[in-house]
Amino acid sequence: MSGFRVIQAGFAPTLQDFGRPAFQNRGVPVSGALDPVSLRIGNALVGNDGGTAAIEFRLVGPTLEVTAESIRVALTGTRAELIVEASERVTLPSYQSVMLRRGQRLSLAPVSDSGVAYLCVEGGFDLPAVFDSLSTYGRSRIGGYHGRALKDGDELPLRLSAVEERGELRLERPVYLDETGPMRVVLGPQRDYFSDASTAAFFDAEYTISREADRMGMRLEGPALEHTRGYNITSDGIVTGAIQVPGNGMPIILLADHQTTGGYPKIGTVISADIPRLGRMKPGDRLSFTEIDVEGAEDARRAQEKAIRKLLDALTPAAAWLDEAALYRENLISGVVQVSDSL
Amino acid sequence: MSEPVFLPAGDTALVVQFGEAVDAAVNRRVRHLAAKLRESGAKGIVDIVPTIRSLMVHYDPLETSAGALRGAISDLLHHEHGEEDAYRLWSIPVCYEGDCAPDLENVAREMKLDTGEVVRRHAAEPLEVFMMGFLPGFPYLGLLPEEFDIPRLFEPRVKVPARSISVAVRQTTVYTVECPGGWHLIGQTPVEFFDPERAEPILVAAGDRIRFEPVSVGEYERIRKAVEADDYKPVSEEIVP
16 A cells, blocks of 8 residues: 655645535535535546545645655645655646655645645545545544544555656646635525624625634624524524524634534525635635525526636646656766766 | 425525424424435435425535426425325433433433433333434434423533433434533433444434333443444334334
8 A cells, every 4th residue: 555654744634525415414514625626626637537535735734755656646726836855845836737756755835825725646545435425524533534634644545556657737827716706695594583784784794714714614703793583593404605693693604514404593605606715715814795696696606617617628738847856866877978968 | 284485595405494493293294305305306406404394405506406496396395295204213222320321310300300200201202303413323303292391501511422312402312422512411322323334324314213212231231342342233123104
């Protein structure tokens, strides 16, 4: 078994794919990538199916050593660079596939432009699926690597022990990283638990993402919302993007690891086309909301899907990175390079 | 009975709400619609999640739409009749003594009954699994007799032991793993309701019924050892009304 050795885990990276959406009826959270668009693009760059599990990390990425003969990776979700320590230290852009060999180390420049990023690996990880998914769900210790975030010293097995040499791919302009504007929200299912004035205030206000933001949910700081019918409801279903409002009136947007049911009123739901962008936001970022109806939200999702396919069709060949210093050394050893050439 | 209403939950889920309060008859309608919708094979549905008083239908907006689903569900509701669905009936051993039942005396005091009577009433009738939620494999069961209408703990526990049986607001739950919790702990079962190592990790589903069978501490420990040795299977039977 070979693949990666985790030299330094960084800030609790997990393995994530598209999650396990079909088991919510048994109380199993969906989990999966906070930014599924970046996951899809990263997988396309290394030749995988879009939903192959990748390493998802937040803010501080891991340092990994290649223990397989060779691997191919791509970094997405951020414009931070991939740092490779081979015979020398090189930095390579994100959104580009790179082939690495045994013994080389990779790490990441600090990720300051995004709350979440992905390291996709050709062939994916050789780990068991739980409820049809490799996604890590730490609270119930299922999926991923032994059901938990990665730690220093973990040995991550890959499906491929070596990858073929071939042309690399890149995405020249990950335009979707530049999306801005308010998050679009469909009101309900419990909009009637809030006064019209409070709902209007919600759409007027600007909120800040608090430090209490994780894969389960994002607490917002800003104007408190006022309940008109109390803040306890008989538990009902929860969908990713639901904005629940507990007793203190501070909205919490529920993300991938949210519980399947809950008993706080939900004023609205962030639409699915805006979930990847929301997933990339981080504590301290500011956001606001705007109203949209269900049909508009469905149209937005279809338009987004078109745009993603366009990006996937726009992958272009990239120059392969070669460890030139190592090649040079090999050449010296084999005597191909003449001393006179360097004079 | 009132007409169900459709409530929006973004562009990937739709709520069919049958009521706002906890009510066994409402919950049966929810589960009945869940079964009918599952059978219908309607396109683009990702998951169908019955909750205590409403149904959440998760869908893929690239495959279907809320409008199409509302139409399909309305047709099913139109043909709704009061037939009773088949269900699985489980017998689950529970120890209501000693360390297994840290809150039993407080609950008995609150209910103005002695502890034996609380246990007798808790285990008297099979209870229905109204919904699965909170954690994988975690069932909410009801309805207990009215005297069990007691509020949750004022101060939730940071750690509830795995397999605890808890009560509050006329419902009972089984904690699948050690986790925080705000309900009163009146017993513990040796049976695992969630075991990721098992072929079927999750034991029960919404619509199942559970009869809790009181056992002594000694019996609890014997069954627990058998469970750990992979030598015990909880019993269930299929009931067709």
